[in-house]
Amino acid sequence: MILQASRNAGVPHWRREEQLSTALLAPVRSWLLDDGSLTQHLLNTGKQFSLERWHQxxxxxxxxxxxxxxxPLKELAMVRQIVMRLDSNAVVYARSVFPISTLNGPLRRLRRLHNKSLGAFLFSRPDMRRSPFQIALLAGDAPYLPESLHQDTEAWARRSCFEVADKPMLVSEVFLKDFPSWQSATPLHRSRRGQVSATIGRFRS
Ligand SMILES: C=C(O[C@@H]1C=C(C(=O)O)C=C[C@H]1O)C(=O)O
Structure with a gap:
């Protein structure tokens, strides 16, 4: 199956891994499907890491x-958009969606993340669970990306639902052209590695 960079009304064409051709995914699967902390990966590069909240x-x-x-149809969500940089180059754009019901109670503190990484919180939680990725290939000028991040090449994107304390949130990440891809030693989803008790079944679409 050929994956076209999506240009349709700004909605990325999200697909599950198994819906993409092996040939298309092969060059990127090692890092794109790595489900460890992306923040930690960027910190490990040794470059100057920064995270900037653009919108919440x-x-x-x-x-x-x-x-x-x-x-439910009327429920609002907190939508957070951030950009992560290495040596001042934008490398990842992320959009996260937290239902109001997720941000009541013990996870209320996530309302005040500001320029701190959500990943640092998520990956510190032993009860964190993550759904399998959905993947999309975006045009460099896709409306999904803020205009100032538009680029002349296509960009891979992925999204995944996290659950902490049984509360769901959705995290989508777009890998910009300056993103330093790497060879992951374990490019398998943690649900398959058995590090998390179960795949979050209800997020399979
Ligand atoms: C999910 C992670 O958190 C990163 C941090 C985010 C934030 O602070 O809003 C959003 C997406 C992520 O790339 C991670 O580090 O893997």
Missing amino acids: CWEAPRPDERKLLQM
């Missing part, structure tokens, strides 16, 4: 996000 508001999530998170 209570708003209606996109319909596909609402569906994945199984949110």
Whole structure:
């Protein structure tokens, strides 16, 4: 199957790994499907890491996000958009969606992450679970990407639902052209490595 960079109304064409051709995925699968902490990977490069929050508001999530998170029709979400940089070059753009019901109670502190990494919190939690990735190939000028991050090459993107304390959130990441890809030693989803008790079944679409 040939994957076209999506240019349709700004909605990335998200697919599961098994829906993509092996040939297309082969060059990138090692790092794209690595489910360890991306923040930690970027810190490990030894370059100057920074995270900048661009946007955080209570708003209606996109319909596909609402569906994945199984949110009731009227429920709002906190939408957070950040960019991660290495040596001042933007390398990852991320959009995360937290249903209001996730941010009540013990996870309330996630409302105040500011420029701190969500990943640092998630990967410190022994009860964290992560769903299998959905993947998309975006045009460099896809409306999904903020205009100032538009580039002349296509960009791989992935998204995955996390659960902490049984509360769901959706994290989508776009890998920009300055992203330093790497060879992961264990390019398998942690649910398959047995590090997490179970795949989050309800997020399989
Ligand atoms: C999920 C991770 O967290 C990163 C940090 C994010 C944030 O602070 O909003 C969003 C997406 C991630 O790339 C990670 O480090 O793997």
